[in-house]
Amino acid sequence: MAADTGSYIKHHLTNAQMCSTDTGIAFNEACANAGFMTLNIDTLLWSIVLGLVFLLTFRSVAKKATTGVPGKLQCAVEMIVGFVDSSVKETFHGKNKLIAPLSLTIFVWVLLMNAMDWVPVDLIPTIAQLIGGTMGVDPHDVYIKSVPTTDLNMTFALSLGVFFLVIFYSIKIKGFGGFMKELTFQPFNHWAFVPVNFILETVTLLARPLSLALRLFGNLYAGELIFILIATIGLFQLPVHFLWAAFHLLVIPLQAFIFMMLTIVYLSLAHEDH
Amino acid sequence: MNVNLTLVGELIAFVVFVLFCMKFVWPPIIAAIEDRQKVIADGLAASERAAKDLELAQDNAKAQLKEAKAQAAEIVDAAKKREAQVIEEAAVKAQAERDKIIASGHTEIESERNRAKEELRKQVAVLAIAGAEKILERSIDAAAHGDILDKLVAEL
Numbered sequence: 001m002a003a004d005t006g007s008y009i010k011h012h013l014t015n016a017q018m019c020s021t022d023t024g025i026a027f028n029e030a031c032a033n034a035g036f037m038t039l040n041i042d043t044l045l046w047s048i049v050l051g052l053v054f055l056l057t058f059r060s061v062a063k064k065a066t067t068g069v070p071g072k073l074q075c076a077v078e079m080i081v082g083f084v085d086s087s088v089k090e091t092f093h094g095k096n097k098l099i100a101p102l103s104l105t106i107f108v109w110v111l112l113m114n115a116m117d118w119v120p121v122d123l124i125p126t127i128a129q130l131i132g133g134t135m136g137v138d139p140h141d142v143y144i145k146s147v148p149t150t151d152l153n154m155t156f157a158l159s160l161g162v163f164f165l166v167i168f169y170s171i172k173i174k175g176f177g178g179f180m181k182e183l184t185f186q187p188f189n190h191w192a193f194v195p196v197n198f199i200l201e202t203v204t205l206l207a208r209p210l211s212l213a214l215r216l217f218g219n220l221y222a223g224e225l226i227f228i229l230i231a232t233i234g235l236f237q238l239p240v241h242f243l244w245a246a247f248h249l250l251v252i253p254l255q256a257f258i259f260m261m262l263t264i265v266y267l268s269l270a271h272e273d274h
Numbered sequence: 275m276n277v278n279l280t281l282v283g284e285l286i287a288f289v290v291f292v293l294f295c296m297k298f299v300w301p302p303i304i305a306a307i308e309d310r311q312k313v314i315a316d317g318l319a320a321s322e323r324a325a326k327d328l329e330l331a332q333d334n335a336k337a338q339l340k341e342a343k344a345q346a347a348e349i350v351d352a353a354k355k356r357e358a359q360v361i362e363e364a365a366v367k368a369q370a371e372r373d374k375i376i377a378s379g380h381t382e383i384e385s386e387r388n389r390a391k392e393e394l395r396k397q398v399a400v401l402a403i404a405g406a407e408k409i410l411e412r413s414i415d416a417a418a419h420g421d422i423l424d425k426l427v428a429e430l
Binding site: 034035036037038039040043044047051058059062063065066067068070074077078081082085097098099100101102105106109139148150151153154155156157158161192203 | 277278279280281282283284285287288289291292293294295296298299300302304305306307309310313350373
């Protein structure tokens with residue numbers, strides 16, 4: 001049983017991978033030695049599908065957007081947009097056409113990806129195994145991890161995107177010299193402290209994307225892991241699963257909100273000229 | 275779990291999604307929201323202005339009504355005064371007329387009486403003469419006794 005449980009959990013936490021080898025395109029275990037040149041196709045698939053769900057829904061509303069009496073979908077979309085807009089306006093006081101849509105994309109996309117946590121842990125893998133079975137693949141070789149934010153690649157992609165924007169706007173607003181000055185003359189404003197300051201500030205700067213990515217990943221990975229553990233305890237899992245899923249009513253939007261909010265904060269810090 | 279090429283793929287997807295959102299999603303929705311907010315704000319301002327106008331109009335109407343009432347009262351007062359004046363004038367005139375009529379009546383009565391008196395005197399003179407004639411059984415010369423007759427008439 002213990003070995004079964006162990007392999008069950010491991011199976012659920014393994015990404016479907018794709019890589020190109022000498023013999024052509026290979027999948028999963030065959031990619032064990034491919035190193036960096038591997039794609040987690042389940043993460044890519046789900047994140048892009050969810051991203052398209054977000055964009056196409058919002059785009060359809062945007063196309064039909066009326067200033068008159070809005071429909072129900074438009075109301076819902078406008079609530080989210082208004083919420084993001086007020087969050088941005090409260091924190092960021094400069095003028096930037098990118099930050100609000102960026103925040104909206106991050107919030108809704110991360111929310112949708114986190115929401116995949118609510119899908120019963122065996123549902124999507126079982127369907128995938130059935131489909132794989134009809135295509136003649138051993139069900140044990142079919143891996144699928146349906147919550148993209150439990151993949152470090154996903155969270156780091158988001159946080160690095162934000163990080164690049166922070167660097168870009170820091171240099172754009174303050175100039176390269178100004179950016180360097182910020183890195184070397186804080187927190188101790190004396191030339192003798194320049195190396196110390198530089199080390200401190202660099203750590204601060206780098207800690208931001210790292211913490212951003214790891215916070216989201218950690219919360220969702222842990223949540224998913226507990227869901228999988230709950231799924232191994234038999235019939236009693238039903239009430240426990242319900243409790244844990246209800247708890248995620250809090251975790252899932254909160255993590256999406258935190259990611260969005262910190263993005264806004266970091267970018268507004270990048271816009272501040274000292 | 276390892277970081278691999280997926281990171282790059284997701285980064286590209288992220289950039290594309292954000293750009294799409296920035297170009298095609300955010301501007302129309304936020305424009306619709308802000309336009310509607312403006313429409314609502316304008317509507318509220320207009321209704322507030324209308325309410326203020328209404329209040330002003332009501333005040334105006336009240337003031338006008340008050341003025342009209344005051345004017346009406348004034349007119350009624352004036353009319354009453356005039357009425358009293360007319361009545362008084364009429365009374366005075368009537369009194370004067372009455373007095374005049376009474377006075378003329380008096381003079382007429384007086385003159386009538388005088389005339390009757392005169393008539394009576396004459397007739398009394400004639401009667402006296404006739405009586406005297408009867409008593410004396412003879413005619414009296416009216417000319418010869420004229421002085422006696424005149425004296426008699428004067429005594430009547």
